[in-house]
């Protein structure tokens with residue numbers, strides 16, 4: 001069933017587990033996510049980035065995800081990931097999305113508050129939930145120093161002011177993770193996470209969670225992370241299976257015989273994440 005983001009995350013916040021938010025941009029990734037959720041009885045968030053929207057087309061990807069979500073036996077939210085453009089957020093609302101992220105984290109705090117507050121007012125009027133970001137979650141390829149990474153982390157006082165003034169439903173925080181494949185092992189600032197959760201008491205979001213060791217994920221969930229974003233791990237599972245399959249079978253040419261096994265490889269990774277995050281059996 002298609003539900004709002006807050007319906008899924010309020011329960012996770014109260015019961016102390018995290019729901020996977022997986023990026024899609026086509027049919028097979030969406031199938032992998034929905035099948036994984038049904039097989040593990042997990043609630044799930046299916047999200048599309050601005051790049052994903054450009055690749056698939058908003059009407060097409062909306063129709064694929066909405067149709068599959070409505071038919072599914074588990075709660076599914078359709079979410080815009082890192083909406084940096086106000087008009088894109090509005091387009092998602094018009095296309096029946098049930099959750100949107102307004103990511104104005106690159107702007108100064110007051111401007112981030114202003115635009116997020118406007119999105120919250122409009123989205124809530126339409127029964128849609130909102131995520132925002134405070135602090136800056138970069139990429140592993142950003143090549144920033146330890147000091148710069150530290151400066152980009154979410155300040156708990158600023159996060160509290162932000163949450164109070166915007167009325168945002170769930171908040172993405174920067175505690176040391178980064179988007180893309182890690183070169184070394186990420187170091188998470190758990191004290192910062194604990195403090196933010198105690199002060200805000202709302203669902204919190206961890207971005208850049210691919211490649212983060214299982215123990216660190218478990219600890220982050222125990223300290224109050226309720227939505228965990230995964231994209232890179234799924235992309236890598238897809239590409240690994242595809243390379244392997246084409247190398248082993250030089251004759252295969254039917255896209256279904258190629259993409260079907262790739263979908264299954266993605267599904268396995270997604271199922272493992274759902275179990276690790278504590279979402280399995282919560283649907």
Ligand SMILES: O=C(CO)COP(=O)(O)O
Pocket residue numbers: 023081082178179180181206207208209210211229230231232233
């Ligand atoms: O945060 C993400 C999407 O918003 C995905 O992060 P990864 O690149 O670690 O999968």
Ligand SMILES: O=C[C@H](O)COP(=O)(O)O
Pocket residue numbers: 023049050051052081082179231232
């Ligand atoms: O946040 C980053 C997500 O992995 C989306 O990445 P993308 O912009 O390449 O679609």
Ligand SMILES: [Zn+2]
Pocket residue numbers: 082103105133136137
């Ligand atoms: Zn961001």
Ligand SMILES: [Zn+2]
Pocket residue numbers: 082137179207208229
């Ligand atoms: Zn992200």
